[in-house]
Amino acid sequence: MATPGDRSRSVRAADLRWRGALAVLGEMRREPGVTRAAVARRLGLSTGSATEITSRLRDLALLAETPAATASRGRPTSVLTPHPDGPVVIAVDLRQEDWRCAVAALDGRPAVAEAGTHRSRDPEQVIGTVAGAVGRLRDRYGGRVRAISVAIAATVRHGGVAQSSVLGWDAVDLAALAGDPGTPLLIGNDATLAGLAEARQGVAAGAATVLHVTVEVGVGGTLVVDGRPLHGATGAGGEFGHLPFGDPGLRCPCGARGCWDLAVDGRAIARHLGDPPPRDPRTYAEQALARTDPAARAAVGRAASALGGGVAGLINALDPAVVTLGGLAGSLRDAAGPQFAAALTDGLMRFRRPDPPPVLPAALGRDGALHGAAVIGLDHLLTEEGLTAWAALHLETPPSISKIN
Structure with missing residues (x-):
């Protein structure tokens, strides 16, 4: 029979395995196109540990590997990229005159899928138009969509829009953008998110x-x-x-x-x-x-x-x-x-x-807020809870924690 001490040691070991997986995904996100060898070197992983972790992440459709072009005769390595069937976040940039919807995989690079200008500043009409675009992307990506994050030119308070002087709005509810109430909806001020993106992946x-x-x-x-x-x-x-x-x-x-x-x-x-x-x-x-x-x-x-x-x-x-x-x-x-x-x-x-x-x-120009929206969406996904939920969806039966490191 397992003792409380045994269970405590098991939990600590599981935490360490999770940290290894999240650390590898974090390096892939921080430097898109990074090699497995470079990740192992930065994280202090042995070649065997790096190979095992990336293999498990491939099995969970979280990353893919392609041979790295190398000029040296050293041991071959691979480039880590998001898995083509892996999780994504939908990032929305809602500005004074227009809006954009993008999809970002685990490397954090938002690819604009739909965009338009506001025909009216009426909040119901604007939100309805953007919700339609988000809904079409949800239909296309299905369960791969793990969060919807919105950068908006507005004061954001308690996770919602309190006021937008540039749009002429007072408090508005953006819940319609989520569609499925089970999908997290994350809302941030556009300038705040642009600054976050510059600090994480831009000039700073x-x-x-x-x-x-x-x-x-x-x-x-x-x-x-x-x-x-x-x-x-x-x-x-x-x-x-x-x-x-x-x-x-x-x-x-x-x-x-x-x-x-x-x-x-x-x-x-x-x-x-x-x-x-x-x-x-x-x-x-x-x-x-x-x-x-x-x-x-x-x-x-x-x-x-x-x-x-x-x-x-x-x-x-x-x-x-x-x-x-x-x-x-x-x-x-x-x-x-x-x-x-x-x-x-x-x-x-x-x-x-x-x-x-x-x-x-x-460095990110007018795309800063869109990149920032992708950042907060991926921050939500790349947690123990986020990866556990993805693994449960991806596999027929939820894996034990030792199988998703």
């Missing part, structure tokens, strides 16, 4: 503390610490655009006065040029950035200065190792570099000026 990969600032319609972002964004008490953290860095005489659509949002995007540039508020501030800003006339240059310079000063304030408050600029933020800095740099330097505390954190353009 490997940095312990990353400040991401993005400009689309307004300003968003996040602080990512050790690969996790700081959400705050209710999940609504990172609403940088609603810091009072702007003109206190201006009322923001969010309800507050003096929001930074209104000082840096296309609405600010239009105001400086004496134009009416644009319906599509992002497109307006792109057009203004392309102009060379003095009036446009001056308006862009004022927005870039407001951006630089605000970034300095965030650096002072949050002490990041790296700052990444997404959306139009990098374009604003490029178009008015001296104004941005002067405002950034002037806004920094004196001790920071000799060695400020690097301010880098985001």
Whole structure:
């Protein structure tokens, strides 16, 4: 008869086997196209252990192996890739003017499958249209869909949409996007998820503390610490655009006065040029950035200065190792570099000026939020519970834990 000590040792051993499987899948995700030999070296696995783990993962349709092209005469190895019949997540990017649905396998690379522009801002119509696209993907991939994750241009609180000033929405329910109530629906702010993607797989990969600032319609972002964004008490953290860095005489659509949002995007540039508020501030800003006339240059310079000063304030408050600029933020800095740099330097505390954190353009561009949505979906899947559920679905009978390492 097994004693409590025997059972405890068995559980600890099972945990270690799970860790090995998750670690291998994590390396495949961190570096798509990685070889089995490289994974074994990084994780300190023997050749036999690496072969055994990857064999079990192949049996569970979690990874596939193809011969690696190598110039050396050493022992042959293989490239690890997602299994063609393996689990996937559906990633949705719901923006001010349009939406996209993508499918991501275990390497985290979202492939856009459907996209469209909003015919109306009515939330019921927008959500219905996107739900239709998600439903078609669910029909195509069946039980392989393990989560649906949504990046949305909105304040996300308690896992749902609290407000979207750019879409003109108050609280809305996105549950219709899941279709099947048994499929997890994960919702995140688009700027937060873009910052998460930059910290995990973009220009800031490997940095312990990353400040991401993005400009689309307004300003968003996040602080990512050790690969996790700081959400705050209710999940609504990172609403940088609603810091009072702007003109206190201006009322923001969010309800507050003096929001930074209104000082840096296309609405600010239009105001400086004496134009009416644009319906599509992002497109307006792109057009203004392309102009060379003095009036446009001056308006862009004022927005870039407001951006630089605000970034300095965030650096002072949050002490990041790296700052990444997404959306139009990098374009604003490029178009008015001296104004941005002067405002950034002037806004920094004196001790920071000799060695400020690097301010880098985001590597993922407008796909950052979509990549971030894939990240949170895969984070949900790549857990002991997630893999156990997949194994139970994939095999006729649920395997013991020792058979899914």
